[in-house]
Amino acid sequence: MSLSKDDKKREPNAAEKMLMAYLQALQTRPVITKACTSGTIAGLGNFLSQVIVPNQENGGKIIWRSVFAYGAFGFGISGPLIHYFYQKLEKLMPKKKDATVVDGIKRVLIDRIIFAPPFLLLLFLYIVPMLEGSGHQAAVKKIKETFLPVLFMNWRVWTVFQFININYIPLKYRVLFGNAIALLWSIYLATKRRQMAQ
Incomplete structure (x- = not known):
């Protein structure tokens, strides 16, 4: 079946143009693109968590400073840091064509044991x-109260996805894949923190 002249000349629709622009930005400016994606998704996750589990103390109003804090963390820290972590991991343990499941598990263990705990403890929690305005003492208290439950939940939820991500997703798409899963994870974290604060 041959294509008509109209089919051959069809302009991409808006969604296709956005996808092409995103893929081009990912190729030419990977760090800033991943930072923007991470910031947007983290902020969106916090916003949705506030909609799903409204804060009863303020009548269910959206706390925009919290949305900003999550977005700023995603943009300034999470996106760039994870981008560089995946690059280092590829250099330390490049994926081989004849890689076994054990090779894949070793790669994931570096993420799960070496990267996840300090990333959660020292950075996110x-x-x-601090960005939400709680102050140093409140942040340290949050770490003491939530670190182990959040870490164990992270290991349970993320390990399978990270196995897929690190071993089967091309390097340049790993942050994007993680962001897709992180939308749900951000909702969980924000909800957990809000429930403990109430």
Whole structure:
């Protein structure tokens, strides 16, 4: 079946243009593109968590500073840091054509044991409360109260996705794949933190 002249000349629709622009930006400016994606998704996750589990103390109003804190963390820290982590991991343990499941597990263990705990402890659980205006003592208290439950939940939820991500998703799309899963994870984290604060 041959294509008509109209089919051959068809302009891409708006969604296709956005996707092409995103893929082009991912190729030419990977760090800033991943930072923007991470910031947007983290902020959206927090916003949705506030809609799903409204804060009863303020009558269910959206706390925009919290949305900003999550977005700022995603943009300034999470997106760039994860981008560079995946690059280092590829250099340390490049994926081989004849890689076994054990090779894949070793790669994931580096993420799960070496990267996830300090990333959660030192960065997310400390910096986000600081950006929300809670202060140092409140941030340290949050770490003491939530670190182990959040870490164990992270290991349970993320390990399978990280196995897929690190071993089967092309390097340049790993942050994007993680962001897609992180939308749900951000909702969980924000909800957990809000429930403990109430």
